[in-house]
Amino acid sequence: MKAAFIGTGSMGSVLIEAFIQSGALGPEQIVASNRTAAKAKRLAERYPGLLVAAGNAEAAQGCDLVFLCVKPSDYKRVVDEIKAVAQPQQIVVSITSPVMIRHLEAQLPCKVMKMIPSITNYVLGGATLMIFGGRMEPEDKELIENMLSHISTPICVTEEHTRICSDLSSVGPAFLSYFIQRFVEAAVDRTGIPYETAVQLASEMVLGTGKLLTTGGFNPVSLQKRVTVPGGITEAGLELMSKEMDGMFDLLIRATHAKYDEDVEKFEAQFVAAKE
Structure with missing residues (x-):
């Protein structure tokens, strides 16, 4: 199995290191890309075998799992970049909660889910939230749950309750x-x-x-x-x-939900504008 991590900032690097430290993934199973290439290269130096891709499309191409770990403002651009190489059998995993699964399924031909990680995953603890899209098959869900169980307690939740x-x-x-x-x-x-x-x-x-x-x-x-x-x-x-x-x-x-609703509106605007 090969996994791409697009974005190796704070949470992207936490996930990569947690998966490697737990044995869920070996460095040779990981391809990483980042807008600032030096960050991804530092991970490759720390974990020999980890590959650094020149771009996001190159990272995603041919991988079984594609983790989107980018800033909200970069999201639509990244989706557009990987759209041309995305395949129906791939699983795209978004860790950005305000992006709705329907947005991604409308833009990409592959299977889609959201995963909300936690800093506690860095010490192989805490929970990870799983929200599955309609294209995810039972064996896909089992694969993800097994993988996440190496670094956390995976818990399936509804998209409606993502924020809380x-x-x-x-x-x-x-x-x-x-x-x-x-x-x-x-x-x-x-x-x-x-x-x-x-x-x-x-x-x-x-x-x-x-x-x-x-x-x-x-x-x-x-x-x-x-x-x-x-x-x-x-x-x-x-x-x-x-x-x-x-x-x-x-x-x-109330405060966290108000900010979440504001972010959802911004993403809605991005994806609606893309259709026009």
């Missing part, structure tokens, strides 16, 4: 790390605890909590109940957060 699922799995690490950052900063400012110690304690706490919520048999509510002693310190802290953070998460989801 991405908030929880892909954007979530940034939100959670911001909470940890503010928690640590307050601890340091209030008590004088060394910053490095506070970060280590908080990071280990997050790791352990994740295990409790996945393999430990807890859910968020039952975990809070298990830790909380009536009239104790945990209860006082939870009561404060419940009061001060009331409505914040609803506003957070």
Whole structure:
């Protein structure tokens, strides 16, 4: 199997390295292209056998899987470039959530799906979201799920719920790390605890909590109940957060959805303009 990665920026390079480190793909199975060729060449130097293509069409030609890992503003141009070499048996995997599957199926003759990765895939953890197009056969879905299981827990979702699922799995690490950052900063400012110690304690706490919520048999509510002693310190802290953070998460989801809707409109305009 051969896989092309068009775009080797932040997430494209994360996926390439995660697939190689996990054994899902060998370097010799990967062809990469990037607008700035030096970035792709650095990956080839790090992983001998990985091929760097001169252009996007050259990268996509003849590959079984084609991962589109480019900036939203470059998307239509890249689709136009690979259209001439795309074949019905190929699977194009978009990691750009605002681009609808119908857009890609209208432009390309091949099988299409969306995959929303996460920075957690870099350490072979977290989830990847899978949204399959109508041309994907059962064996195609099995191939993708098996491949993604090397670097994550693959979860199939509907395109309707792409944004909220991405908030929880892909954007979530940034939100959670911001909470940890503010928690640590307050601890340091209030008590004088060394910053490095506070970060280590908080990071280990997050790791352990994740295990409790996945393999430990807890859910968020039952975990809070298990830790909380009536009239104790945990209860006082939870009561404060419940009061001060009331409505914040609803506003957070409103903000991410508003930006998503704006991006979807921009892509709609790109693809509609292409038809005219």
